[in-house]
Amino acid sequence: MLRLAIRNFGARKLRSVATAMAVFFGVAMVAGTLILSDSVNASFDELFGEVNAGIDVSIRPEVAVEGEFGSVPTTGFDASLLKQVRGVDGVEKAAGTINDPRISILDENGDRIGPPQGGPPHIAVSPLPEPFESLSYIEGSQPRTPDEFGIDSISADNEGYEIGDTVRITGPAGAKEYTLSGIAEFGSGASLGGASLAEFTLGEARRLTDKPGKFDAIDAAAADGVTPEQLAQRIAAALPSNVDVRTGTETAAEDAGDIKDGFAFLTTALLVFAAIAVFVGAFLIYNTFSITIAQRTREFAMLRTLGASARQLVAGVLAEAAMVGALASALGIAGGFGFVVAIKAIFSAVGFDLPTSGLGLDLTTVLIAIAVGIGATVLSALAPALRATRVAPLEALRESGGSTEAEVRRHGRRRTVIAAVLSVLGVAIIALTLFGSGGIGSALVQLGVGLVALFIGLAMLGGRAVPAIASALGWPIEKLRGIPGRLARENSQREPARTATTAAALMIGVALVVFVGVFSSSIKTSATETIDSQFAGDLAIVNTDGFSPIPAKIADEVAGIDGVQSVSPLSTVPAKLDDGGEEINLTGVEPDGLAAIANLDWTDGSDETLAELGSSGAIVEQGWADDNDVEVGDTVPLTGANGEQIEVEVRGAVDDQSGLVVGSLAIARTTLRDTFGVTDDFLDFVGFAPGADAAATRNAVDELLASRFPNAESRDQNELKADQEDAINQVVALIYVLLGLSVIVSVFGIVNTLSLTILERRREFGMLRAIGSSRRQVRRMVRYESVITALLGTIVGAVVGLVLAIAAVEALKDEGLVLSVPIALPIVVLIAAIVLGALAAIGPARRASRVNVIEALQYE
Amino acid sequence: MEAQAEMIVRCVDLRRRYGEGEAAVDALAGVTLDFPRGELTSIVGPSGSGKSTLMHVLAGLDRPTGGQVWVDGSEITALEDAELTRLRRDKLGFIFQFFNLVPVLSAEENVTLPLRIAGRDVDDGWLETLLDTVGIADRRTHRPAELSGGQQQRVAIARALISKPAVVFADEPTGNLDSTSSTHVLELLRRSVDELGHTVIMVTHDPRVAAYADRVVLLVDGGVSSDTSVASAEQVHELMQTA
Ligand SMILES: Nc1ncnc2c1ncn2[C@@H]1O[C@H](COP(=O)(O)OP(=O)(O)OP(=O)(O)O)[C@@H](O)[C@H]1O
Numbered sequence A: 001m002l003r004l005a006i007r008n009f010g011a012r013k014l015r016s017v018a019t020a021m022a023v024f025f026g027v028a029m030v031a032g033t034l035i036l037s038d039s040v041n042a043s044f045d046e047l048f049g050e051v052n053a054g055i056d057v058s059i060r061p062e063v064a065v066e067g068e069f070g071s072v073p074t075t076g077f078d079a080s081l082l083k084q085v086r087g088v089d090g091v092e093k094a095a096g097t098i099n100d101p102r103i104s105i106l107d108e109n110g111d112r113i114g115p116p117q118g119g120p121p122h123i124a125v126s127p128l129p130e131p132f133e134s135l136s137y138i139e140g141s142q143p144r145t146p147d148e149f150g151i152d153s154i155s156a157d158n159e160g161y162e163i164g165d166t167v168r169i170t171g172p173a174g175a176k177e178y179t180l181s182g183i184a185e186f187g188s189g190a191s192l193g194g195a196s197l198a199e200f201t202l203g204e205a206r207r208l209t210d211k212p213g214k215f216d217a218i219d220a221a222a223a224d225g226v227t228p229e230q231l232a233q234r235i236a237a238a239l240p241s242n243v244d245v246r247t248g249t250e251t252a253a254e255d256a257g258d259i260k261d262g263f264a265f266l267t268t269a270l271l272v273f274a275a276i277a278v279f280v281g282a283f284l285i286y287n288t289f290s291i292t293i294a295q296r297t298r299e300f301a302m303l304r305t306l307g308a309s310a311r312q313l314v315a316g317v318l319a320e321a322a323m324v325g326a327l328a329s330a331l332g333i334a335g336g337f338g339f340v341v342a343i344k345a346i347f348s349a350v351g352f353d354l355p356t357s358g359l360g361l362d363l364t365t366v367l368i369a370i371a372v373g374i375g376a377t378v379l380s381a382l383a384p385a386l387r388a389t390r391v392a393p394l395e396a397l398r399e400s401g402g403s404t405e406a407e408v409r410r411h412g413r414r415r416t417v418i419a420a421v422l423s424v425l426g427v428a429i430i431a432l433t434l435f436g437s438g439g440i441g442s443a444l445v446q447l448g449v450g451l452v453a454l455f456i457g458l459a460m461l462g463g464r465a466v467p468a469i470a471s472a473l474g475w476p477i478e479k480l481r482g483i484p485g486r487l488a489r490e491n492s493q494r495e496p497a498r499t500a501t502t503a504a505a506l507m508i509g510v511a512l513v514v515f516v517g518v519f520s521s522s523i524k525t526s527a528t529e530t531i532d533s534q535f536a537g538d539l540a541i542v543n544t545d546g547f548s549p550i551p552a553k554i555a556d557e558v559a560g561i562d563g564v565q566s567v568s569p570l571s572t573v574p575a576k577l578d579d580g581g582e583e584i585n586l587t588g589v590e591p592d593g594l595a596a597i598a599n600l601d602w603t604d605g606s607d608e609t610l611a612e613l614g615s616s617g618a619i620v621e622q623g624w625a626d627d628n629d630v631e632v633g634d635t636v637p638l639t640g641a642n643g644e645q646i647e648v649e650v651r652g653a654v655d656d657q658s659g660l661v662v663g664s665l666a667i668a669r670t671t672l673r674d675t676f677g678v679t680d681d682f683l684d685f686v687g688f689a690p691g692a693d694a695a696a697t698r699n700a701v702d703e704l705l706a707s708r709f710p711n712a713e714s715r716d717q718n719e720l721k722a723d724q725e726d727a728i729n730q731v732v733a734l735i736y737v738l739l740g741l742s743v744i745v746s747v748f749g750i751v752n753t754l755s756l757t758i759l760e761r762r763r764e765f766g767m768l769r770a771i772g773s774s775r776r777q778v779r780r781m782v783r784y785e786s787v788i789t790a791l792l793g794t795i796v797g798a799v800v801g802l803v804l805a806i807a808a809v810e811a812l813k814d815e816g817l818v819l820s821v822p823i824a825l826p827i828v829v830l831i832a833a834i835v836l837g838a839l840a841a842i843g844p845a846r847r848a849s850r851v852n853v854i855e856a857l858q859y860e
Numbered sequence B: 001m002e003a004q005a006e007m008i009v010r011c012v013d014l015r016r017r018y019g020e021g022e023a024a025v026d027a028l029a030g031v032t033l034d035f036p037r038g039e040l041t042s043i044v045g046p047s048g049s050g051k052s053t054l055m056h057v058l059a060g061l062d063r064p065t066g067g068q069v070w071v072d073g074s075e076i077t078a079l080e081d082a083e084l085t086r087l088r089r090d091k092l093g094f095i096f097q098f099f100n101l102v103p104v105l106s107a108e109e110n111v112t113l114p115l116r117i118a119g120r121d122v123d124d125g126w127l128e129t130l131l132d133t134v135g136i137a138d139r140r141t142h143r144p145a146e147l148s149g150g151q152q153q154r155v156a157i158a159r160a161l162i163s164k165p166a167v168v169f170a171d172e173p174t175g176n177l178d179s180t181s182s183t184h185v186l187e188l189l190r191r192s193v194d195e196l197g198h199t200v201i202m203v204t205h206d207p208r209v210a211a212y213a214d215r216v217v218l219l220v221d222g223g224v225s226s227d228t229s230v231a232s233a234e235q236v237h238e239l240m241q242t243a
């Protein structure tokens, strides 16, 4: 049997390869993601290992609440701590440094170098003595005056900086021009993941980051005979409790861990898309094996008459599947490196340098790739293989292969029941996930399970629905294209189950594309509607990177501009609700000017409430308050990022579902500054005086920002909306690219099915050619059939995707989501389906039109 | 030239060789034949004698390795694929041993298929006449799978005649039929020649089938062994025995 399987695999080389392609993309994505994540993790371990190499103990301010994006820029601690550290027994040497990611290195146009929005940070650092310093200068020297700076070699290369160049750098204290004194790198020239480092003298670093008399970190070295652990314990005992004391090794692991956690999200996301591709591929494997096994019914029956057992037949088919899977795995692992290159290219296009020092293939990756490739193929081939066992020896003698009518019907009824159960189950799980309660993590898994059940169910049900839908889709083609259209329309309904499975593979990709399209459009619409309804001011001043804080001084200086009537700064800090431990993004508002610039939608209280907020009052976002059982009148204990604790009383509630002003809880901005040590603002709302020349006033604001605070920019309503849309569009584009791979897989599926089908219909094509069909007519016939199949998958997929998106938006209505269906999307998707269908048909159509008429007719 | 016009199909010194060198087979080794309009001709011969090959080459389905073929006055041996397709579409009709109907089309649609492929209008009167003549008028909406072998072959005959072709080629048209169905099909072909004035060239190895023809051409080893007007099956049988 094994020998026969090998023969079969070999005899159908082309088909075996085409079938392997179905799983190849999925395996390549899995392997690539693992290779990438191993390599990135190793690189970050290496980088932070080097950074912390000479450090026995590292002391930093405590981060009590980390916030969504990992550690927040801290306010540092008083330099006097250094004396205390030096006084600890066993400290051989200790030094303090500034390490602050709130600067922007600017190019000659005043724009941040590197990616324009949301890129990796620019970090201000100050020199350390040996053995703590990890930067070594490869050109020039350390900055020695307040007007000099040093930069990392990768940024220098990217920007073409040379020693002596003048570069503008802006920070919390404003912008200043510096002369480049030297170019430095870490021990091995490790990548910083796209981040840029600028080194200043300690004094200048403190001035630029607005941290006079402070350090962000203190490093200590142990005297002989004292271990880092012992030293860490002694130092911790001597220092106040609001500092973190760790060994260098711990710090390295911690720092790398933070970045790796962030990257783990990407790994998970990529694996999700890989799983989708594998799933789509599984459909195609199933279909291909179903068709080939149907075509080989006679062969199986003959083997049965010769005494082969049913088990031997199954084993034979599965062995063939395993060989296809092995081929897919081998190609997939190689393709994985291509995937890594592609993902790196995409990320570097948006400014992130995924550091991958030495791409390696680890045994686990190889094993996982093989397991996925062979596993998916064998599992998908299992059902068709079992069908081979039902072939009765008698069928060897029957004229045409296949089961009897009754068999088909009985089989069909059971299939329909299973399909219906699966579909209903899928819908139920999805509905439960969307409308029930539960964590977001388990929700995603549940959603996945629900979708898989739904898709399989629909694919199986498809067999029933195909004739009607295909007939409807084919109608215009028949009307427009005559006999090739007529035959295509009929042929697409000939093997409904086959057409359904082929179309289903495409359906999955299209459903997800449409879902993402509609869902993201709804998010965009909601975001822009919020800006429309709540932002009553003229300008918002934000960081040019779109999310970092801006210097607090901006508010004061902009307020002094002619034509500006009011400026209302907003600041934020990660905080914890003490009892629940729930993490929130606490907002600090300036009660005086806010009401004039933001249209707060009060559900309890009024703008008066805001004016009377005081230092102990708070307002809540209604939806958040409902979810967290907080009511007006409650007293809420809060812990800020720096560990300070306060209690506030809830005085009012507003509806601000998208969190433009109040995401969860807002208190006075002065409390954030005085108690939680927040020095920066998140944004400033600016309102012009009535009758002021808007253009001139904005010009004045922009000029001030450009000259004093180049990392901030002003955005009017429309620009704010466009920013929101751009940010979402970028993510959507990446998702489309990844889903695109699944769509490509399903196009391969159409190619494969068509090719197999054409093999079956050689005689028919030969006859059509004999009675006068031109090659072109035959090609058209195949092409239209392909287009009908593609349209079938696309239309059903689009409907499924739309329904899912409507359900998801409905489920998230409380978050302020409003359904918005982009009109262009269905049109683009339909046109794409027609084009893909036509493309998939190119090869098969050519083969069909080239059948040798005589051979096709003589063959039995 | 006058005589030529009456000859609907002509071939001169037709050769068809398969393979090369030692293993080469001459399926046709110089065949020269004329087929006049309005005649039913049988091509008979033992298995492997080149009957099918001759028909394929005459019909432009296969290219000869030597010699020339004229159909309805024009030489087809030099034609491009597209022109051959047009020739088949406009001037030729085919009947195959394995009926070769399109399974997804109804009987009537199968009959009108050549016209639809050619983009020509269906002559309803002629269609009715044909359906009546072949006796499937009441089965016109059935799909091939719902018809018996004999009925399917009768549909195929109607299909071959629908475009009023200059000549109909039939390869073993009764090869897959029982004797009743065979008789029916042969009578149909006979009538299409006698009553409708068609030209039919039919390949068979069955003497009884061949006896329906006006003329019997005997092929042996790729060459014409005899070319006669014979009356009975016995005579044809004898002819084939002597070969
Ligand atoms: N494609 C081919 N390649 C090689 N040889 C061929 C091919 N087709 C036919 N032949 C050979 O050409 C010769 C004539 O074949 P042909 O099919 O014309 O015979 P036939 O008279 O129709 O036989 P039958 O009565 O069995 O149908 C045979 O020897 C056959 O083996």
Ligand SMILES: [Mg+2]
Pocket: B051, B052, B053
């Ligand atoms: Mg033959």
